[in-house]
Amino acid sequence: MRTLLLYLSHRPWLRNWMQNSHAASRFTRRFIAGRTLDHALEACARLKSENIAATLDRLGENVTSLAEAEASRDAYLNALRGIAERQLGATVSVKLTQLGLDISEPHCRENVRMLAECAGQTGTRIEIDMESSEYVERTLGIVTSQHTATGNVRAVIQAYLHRSGEDVDMLCREKVPVRLCKGAYAEPHGVAIADKQGVDANYSRLIRKLMADGVHPAFATHDEKMIREAIAAARQRNLPPEAFEFQMLYGIRRDLQRELVREGFRLRIYVPFGDAWYPYFMRRLAERPANVWFLLKNLLKA
Numbered sequence: 472m473r474t475l476l477l478y479l480s481h482r483p484w485l486r487n488w489m490q491n492s493h494a495a496s497r498f499t500r501r502f503i504a505g506r507t508l509d510h511a512l513e514a515c516a517r518l519k520s521e522n523i524a525a526t527l528d529r530l531g532e533n534v535t536s537l538a539e540a541e542a543s544r545d546a547y548l549n550a551l552r553g554i555a556e557r558q559l560g561a562t563v564s565v566k567l568t569q570l571g572l573d574i575s576e577p578h579c580r581e582n583v584r585m586l587a588e589c590a591g592q593t594g595t596r597i598e599i600d601m602e603s604s605e606y607v608e609r610t611l612g613i614v615t616s617q618h619t620a621t622g623n624v625r626a627v628i629q630a631y632l633h634r635s636g637e638d639v640d641m642l643c644r645e646k647v648p649v650r651l652c653k654g655a656y657a658e659p660h661g662v663a664i665a666d667k668q669g670v671d672a673n674y675s676r677l678i679r680k681l682m683a684d685g686v687h688p689a690f691a692t693h694d695e696k697m698i699r700e701a702i703a704a705a706r707q708r709n710l711p712p713e714a715f716e717f718q719m720l721y722g723i724r725r726d727l728q729r730e731l732v733r734e735g736f737r738l739r740i741y742v743p744f745g746d747a748w749y750p751y752f753m754r755r756l757a758e759r760p761a762n763v764w765f766l767l768k769n770l771l772k773a
């Protein structure tokens with residue numbers, strides 16, 4: 472089921488059909504804050520009132536022209552201005568293929584530079600999402616050079632990749648803040664750990680490494696076992712709750728989100744918005760096949 476959903480997430484005809492469907496907002500509402508920046512900023516304001524931070528994701532990936540990449544960059548510049556005007560203290564999360572990485576690396580770097588500069592002026596940072604394994608080397612290259620230039624970027628590491636231990640060592644040496652996630656793409660066996668137990672074991676190992684040597688690490692997971700391990704690792708090192716943060720996706724495990732905030736931990740929610748929701752939505756379904764049955768039940772009811 473997971474492989475099928477990830478395969479379908481890359482079919483352009485299905486994507487176009489789904490994204491243009493009028494009924495779509497009924498079933499995307501749970502995972503996506505809305506179609507417009509205003510919807511997303513409202514969601515961030517609601518979260519802020521509950522003492523929860525946010526990172527805004529304007530949905531979209533793999534643009535096919537420099538004009539589209541510049542449009543994405545401009546949309547993020549607007550998002551950064553909206554965050555500053557409403558004093559939301561949120562970050563933005565960007566995908567480099569959305570900023571033109573497939574077309575021209577120099578243009579993509581320039582778009583990242585403009586976003587990081589604007590984020591610096593408005594007192595926040597940009598988080599660079601990690602996409603499938605073919606982009607990892609180039610993404611880390613751009614993140615580390617932007618970190619040297621402005622210092623306000625966060626890298627993402629996927630625990631399912633065999634290379635991630637070495638990448639975390641490098642990012643700790645360079646003092647680049649890291650978001651640790653498990654990884655959401657369909658990867659070949661040689662590149663990624665295939666079984667959940669193996670991925671979890673690597674995630675645990677990287678928690679300990681980041682708590683020891685990382686700069687304000689972020690643990691992006693809904694897995695309670697991993698969350699409790701991170702808390703235990705912080706306590707073992709006498710790290711206060713402000714030294715790290717948890718991150719979760721909009722609409723997932725809201726019970727656990729509230730529990731962590733009640734316990735005094737820092738939490739940031741990844742808030743996606745925009746029209747290009749299909750690949751993101753399909754990855755969320757693939758993570759938990761029960762979501763597919765939930766969706767089908769609601770479609771039948773409607």
Ligand SMILES: Cc1cc2nc3c(=O)[nH]c(=O)nc-3n(C[C@H](O)[C@H](O)[C@H](O)COP(=O)(O)OP(=O)(O)OC[C@H]3O[C@@H](n4cnc5c(N)ncnc54)[C@H](O)[C@@H]3O)c2cc1C
Nearest residue numbers: 600601652653654655691692693694718719720741755758
């Ligand atoms: C803030 C944030 C940013 C991310 N950024 C990236 C990125 O840049 N690159 C990338 O490859 N991946 C990214 N991911 C996705 C991540 O890699 C995983 O695919 C996703 O978080 C599911 O893994 P998990 O750690 O929650 O653990 P899992 O072992 O998959 O799940 C643990 C439990 O969490 C709950 N859960 C998990 N997913 C869902 C879901 N979709 N619906 C309902 N319940 C669910 C279930 O209760 C499940 O039992 C990000 C995740 C988060 C939270």
